[in-house]
Amino acid sequence: MADEVKLYRTWSSRFSLRIVWALHIKGIEYEAIFEDLSHKSPQLLQYNPVHKKVPVLVHKGKPICESLVILEYIDETWKETTPLLPQDPYEKAMARFWAKFVDDKLLPSVQSVFTEKGYEAKKEALVPAVKNLEIIEEQLKEKKYFGGESIGYVDLVLGWMAYLLDVFEEVIDLKLFDAHKFPLLSGWMKNFCDAPAIKQHLPPRDKLVTKYQLLHEKYQTTSN
Amino acid sequence: MADEVKLYRTWSSRFSLRIVWALHIKGIEYEAIFEDLSHKSPQLLQYNPVHKKVPVLVHKGKPICESLVILEYIDETWKETTPLLPQDPYEKAMARFWAKFVDDKLLPSVQSVFTEKGYEAKKEALVPAVKNLEIIEEQLKEKKYFGGESIGYVDLVLGWMAYLLDVFEEVIDLKLFDAHKFPLLSGWMKNFCDAPAIKQHLPPRDKLVTKYQLLHEKYQTTSN
Known part of the structure; x- marks a missing residue:
């Protein structure tokens, strides 16, 4: 119902x-x-x-x-259909650890590249963001998704990155993500966005660009 | 072993x-x-x-x-002994929500009363901290512990408050917590500290006072 x-x-x-x-x-x-x-x-x-x-x-x-x-x-x-978290307590703890890392560290560090004022400040903010991306890249070794062969909890938590990073790059006119440096994340982003359950439920890119352009303008012009 | x-x-x-x-x-x-x-x-x-x-x-x-x-x-x-989280998914979600509230909102707001420089700034920082305490007080209605009749997940997450709040008050010389305004939290703090598993594993109060006195001095003298 x-x-x-x-x-x-x-x-x-x-x-x-x-x-x-x-x-x-x-x-x-x-x-x-x-x-x-x-x-x-x-x-x-x-x-x-x-x-x-x-x-x-x-x-x-x-x-x-x-x-x-x-x-x-x-x-x-709804535990009968497609589990999102692993069943094993240790694997589950790892998924929770990485989800928390995404929300507490990675997301705020990428966000701050977006919000910082001016090229120099953005370049500086990029350092911790790239370090966090390197940490996350490591977790994809020998895996298609963070959840293994299918999309799981950590993939959903990190999902914003897959469709938003290049919107950010376009808006702030700065390279956030070097696909050669992050081959695993780069592949993951593509696989994630191509998965039917995701692809059909992504916000329109042009609308996102407009939204973040307005937001970015606000961040660049208001005093801290 | x-x-x-x-x-x-x-x-x-x-x-x-x-x-x-x-x-x-x-x-x-x-x-x-x-x-x-x-x-x-x-x-x-x-x-x-x-x-x-x-x-x-x-x-x-x-x-x-x-x-x-x-x-x-x-x-x-170790699921056979004394469960910390409820079994029901909704009750479990509520426990996780409140644990997250303690870590994301309550703890930082109380902490900032401690770290702010000078009486006026501390008084100002007290406003959101008290608001968060009021929210938490509400959750104890008709319960001995957040976990019900016994100590559970949220009690452990909030446990720092039970033994540390009056150490903070002594160190910063400012009333953080009015027992008349928070009768349920006040009772909870006593019950929590008196429970054997907790009582036997609390840091010595005098050592805490010394530690936080030194820390507070540092916060009050260094520039932000």
């Missing part, structure tokens, strides 16, 4: 897309509710009073917030 | 103590290795090359890092 699962999202939220992809990979029917973050709906504020953010998954009337928490909930609730 | 489980920790690390308590609650025999963070051991750097931090749990020679990840690993590996 479509009304059993609802997802509060926006068209471009990186954290919401993780959930969209997971629901499609698992074949879970759901209703998407698109939020305008400048006018958040009373439902969103009621379901996520602490953070007031998307994504929120509502299952049988009960809300779950925070994308990593939602992904684990989905995997534990 | 004692050499099966090793914990790299320091005497006072709040994140290490979560693991110490979990191991004792579960009755897991382990060897504690005390690190000097100004001279990290080659083993610590080898086991946690990404963050180079304690705690690291080594089980059968395999390292697990990040305290929240370690807690889940312990709960999934």
